[in-house]
Amino acid sequence: MSRGAQVGVATVYRRFPIKEALLTEAFAEERDRTLQLLLDLVRRAQEAGALRRDFVLEDVGLALMANAGIRAQSPEVRAEASRRFAA
Known part of the structure; x- marks a missing residue:
């Protein structure tokens, strides 16, 4: 059981x-x-x-996948790239 x-x-x-x-x-x-x-x-x-206004729920998944694909040599550069992507 x-x-x-x-x-x-x-x-x-x-x-x-x-x-x-x-x-x-x-x-x-x-x-x-x-x-x-x-x-x-x-x-x-x-x-x-x-x-x-045109943001839809499916955009969250796309943003997460794209952000996960960001490659950089240091955590600082990766964080800056993520901020630029989100903007």
């Missing part, structure tokens, strides 16, 4: 036949909550004029 969930192992395997299904379900609620908070943050920033 799983101590945290109070269900038997067989029940877990019937409900989640593969590990990925269990992980997806376990983080779904937190993911949805995080996305809603991010949407609220984007909306408030746009209303305050601190973020472009």
